[in-house]
Structures are given as structure tokens and as C-alpha cells.
Amino acid sequence: MEFDALLLLSFGGPEGPEQVMPFLENVTRGRGIPRERLEAVAEHYQHFGGVSPINGINRALIEQIEAVLADAGRDLPVYFGNRNWVPYVQDTVAAMRDNGVRRAAVFATSAWGGYSGCAQYQEDITRARGAVGQAAPELVKLRQYFDHPLFVQMFADAISDAAATLPQGLRAGARLVFTAHSIPLRSASRCGTDLYERQVRYASRLVAAAAGYEDFDVVWQSRSGPPSVPWLEPDVGDHLALLVEREIQAVIVCPIGFVADHIEVVWDLDNELAEQAEAAGIALARAGTPNAQRRFAELVVGLVDELRLDREPARVTAPQPVPGYGSSIDGAFCTPACEPVSAARPST
Structure with a gap:
């Protein structure tokens, strides 16, 4: 399976004090969260100047991914889209369409299955493609990687x-x-x-x-x-x-x-x-998190190559069965019951 782009898909976060409440309203829309609860959470962000670390970390990770690809002599543009804040994923997918991208691998910044960690990102992909229309590129979510x-x-x-x-x-x-x-x-x-x-x-x-x-x-x-x-x-x-x-x-x-x-x-x-x-x-x-380590970028590129080269998934083995799917393509979905109806499995 060949790709002509990679999309890093994440949660999003505010990058200034004036963005905090609109961001939190996006995150909680339709959930009936009281205003006072949002204001309490907003104080956590304001403690750091109204800036979430997440967007900066993701941009640094993208730079590392680009460096790994460049070192391998590969020309694969990397895009950045968020669910809840700019750059919104639907805007990024529109830009990908305008740039002639036809099929992109999607790396979600969640290692897990379940609804929030997996199916909701599938819904983001489906929603973004629907907003862009029939010319939207095919978007193939990479597998969960908690055991990579x-x-x-x-x-x-x-x-x-x-x-x-x-x-x-x-x-x-x-x-x-x-x-x-x-x-x-x-x-x-x-x-x-x-x-x-x-x-x-x-x-x-x-x-x-x-x-x-x-x-x-x-x-x-x-x-x-x-x-x-x-x-x-x-x-x-x-x-x-x-x-x-x-x-x-x-x-x-x-x-x-x-x-x-x-x-x-x-x-x-x-x-x-x-x-x-x-x-x-x-x-x-x-303990620290992966953040923008080069090894994390290598993990991302490795997940792309599992599909591109039809490789077996890289996993740490354990006596217990792996909770979830075993193949790269199936592993992109959290469970059969969670797979969004409109998110058809990618063709090869």
C-alpha cells in the first residue's frame, strides 16, 4: 500500500489565554458540562499562560518524523490536524486535497483502543473527509501501538x-x-x-x-x-x-x-x-513521556512501513494474548463494535 502523505492527528490545545475557554467549549460541546467546571479547568491552562504543551510537542515530533524520512531518502510530506483546535483536521484535509494528496497514512497520538483512543479518531477522519467532499484523499489510520x-x-x-x-x-x-x-x-x-x-x-x-x-x-x-x-x-x-x-x-x-x-x-x-x-x-x-523523541518518530515511520511494505507488526511478545487485533490494518480499529459505519476498511 503506497502513501503520498502522512497526517498526524491529535487532540489539540489552546496556544493563548484567549483561546482557553473556546477550546474547552469545543471539547465539551453537547456534554452538558457546567460553566463553573470549565472555568476550573481553564485555571489549569492559565497556570501555564493559557498555552497547552500539546501543539508545540506535536510540531516538534513532526520535525523529527521529517528528519527520519529525510535520512532514509524518502519524500513524504507530513501534515498536522487536530480534533478540537487549530489546525482543525478538516482544514488540513482540504489542504491535502488542494496539494494533490490521494492517499495518506494517519497517525493518531493515542496508543490505545476503545472509543476515545481509537473510534473517535476514526470518526474525526470520516467527518473531515465528509466536509472536504468527494475529492478528499483516502485516509488510512495506522494501528494501535501500545505494545510496539x-x-x-x-x-x-x-x-x-x-x-x-x-x-x-x-x-x-x-x-x-x-x-x-x-x-x-x-x-x-x-x-x-x-x-x-x-x-x-x-x-x-x-x-x-x-x-x-x-x-x-x-x-x-x-x-x-x-x-x-x-x-x-x-x-x-x-x-x-x-x-x-x-x-x-x-x-x-x-x-x-x-x-x-x-x-x-x-x-x-x-x-x-x-x-x-x-x-x-x-x-x-x-517518568517522562515520549514527547518528540527521535525514537517516537521512528515508531511512526515504522507503522507506515508496516502497511507500505506489508510487514508483520512490530510487537513485544508476552504470555498473555494481545488485547485487540493482530494485523496492521485491522489494528487501526478498536473493536468491530467500535468501527464507525462509514469508515470502510482501506483497499490495497
Whole structure:
């Protein structure tokens, strides 16, 4: 399968104080989120000057992807589109059409299956193509990559780097805690499966083993909405309090659910959780995310080549079955029940 472009598809984020509320309104449109809740979340962004790190990180990643392609002597233009903020994906797809792009690979900045991590990006693709019309290029979403060797290596190395920042006497007893974005339990089963949760746990096992840890915890973060709505638990803050009660003296937190330092990482972990740990007298080290590492760019290009060259998917093997599809094309979809009706499987 040949491609004449690559589209990096992401969530989007504000890049100035005046953009914060319009961005949050885009994200929550139709969900009935109270204004006061949006204003509370807006304060997190305003803490950083109203700028989300995500767009800058994605642009830096695109530069790395372009460098990897150039080093291989390949001429593949890379485009950037977002779901919730400029550059909007439908505008990017229109530009791709105008530039004569006929078929593009789509890399989504989510490693996971489930609705939010997979099917919603399929819906973004379908919506963008519909807005552009019949001349829109074919868009082929690349597979989920939570078990890709480079994904595992990047997080394993990040854990080792984080451990090295702890006082030497606390490193051996530090508790490893993986965290990912919580979702409502009803969303976890929206596609008829708990695929997202199972993939997070599966990837955590792979990364822990690669980093040399036999025991670890998996927790969740960044929940919102009324307390009456059940979400994936335990919350990372509640879990830290439990570790304090168990007299754990040091914790390494690995935000495995995030491929970049999103606002949920730099606010929820680097600010709120760090303050909680300091108040409790526990040493806390936060592992980095892939961000714009060259290895992450190599992962992206590798996913394109799996389809371009009909290669077997690069995966870290484990005793347990991989939660999700096994092939590159099928792996682009989260589950059969989640696949958008209008998102036909690509032809070769």
C-alpha cells in the first residue's frame, strides 16, 4: 500500500489565554458540562499562560518524523490536524486535497483502543473527509501501538531515568505506579469491551518487565464529572495516600497513558500530585513521556512501513494474548463494535 502523505492527528490545545475557554467549549460541546467546571479547568491552562504543551510537542515530533524520512531518502510530506483546535483536521484535509494528496497514512497520538483512543479518531477522519467532499484523499489510520518495541523502550528508559533522580537510599524500595486517563465505566464498555483498560494493564506489564520491575500498580487520573458517575479507579491521588499509609517512602509515577506531556501530566502530576507527595513526606519521581523523541518518530515511520511494505507488526511478545487485533490494518480499529459505519476498511 503506497502513501503520498502522512497526517498526524491529535487532540489539540489552546496556544493563548484567549483561546482557553473556546477550546474547552469545543471539547465539551453537547456534554452538558457546567460553566463553573470549565472555568476550573481553564485555571489549569492559565497556570501555564493559557498555552497547552500539546501543539508545540506535536510540531516538534513532526520535525523529527521529517528528519527520519529525510535520512532514509524518502519524500513524504507530513501534515498536522487536530480534533478540537487549530489546525482543525478538516482544514488540513482540504489542504491535502488542494496539494494533490490521494492517499495518506494517519497517525493518531493515542496508543490505545476503545472509543476515545481509537473510534473517535476514526470518526474525526470520516467527518473531515465528509466536509472536504468527494475529492478528499483516502485516509488510512495506522494501528494501535501500545505494545510496539519502541513504545515499551521509551517508557522503560524513562522509568530508569526517573528512578535515578530519587535519593540513592530510596531507589530500591520505590513503588512503580503506572497511570492513564480515567474514563467513565459506561465509556469503557461503549464498544462492548473493556479494551482500553486491558491494553493499559498489558502495556504496563511489558514496560515494567523491560525496566526490571516485577511488581507495580496501575491507577487512573484526571477524572471529571459528577461523583455519582463511576469512573475507572483507583485515582492516582487516592492511591498515593494509600502508599503513604503503607509507609512507602518513594514512588515512581509513569504516565503510560500519555504519549506527550499534556496538560493532564504537567498539572495533575507535576503540580497536584507533587504537592500531595511533598506534604506527605514521600519522594516522588515522574517518568517522562515520549514527547518528540527521535525514537517516537521512528515508531511512526515504522507503522507506515508496516502497511507500505506489508510487514508483520512490530510487537513485544508476552504470555498473555494481545488485547485487540493482530494485523496492521485491522489494528487501526478498536473493536468491530467500535468501527464507525462509514469508515470502510482501506483497499490495497
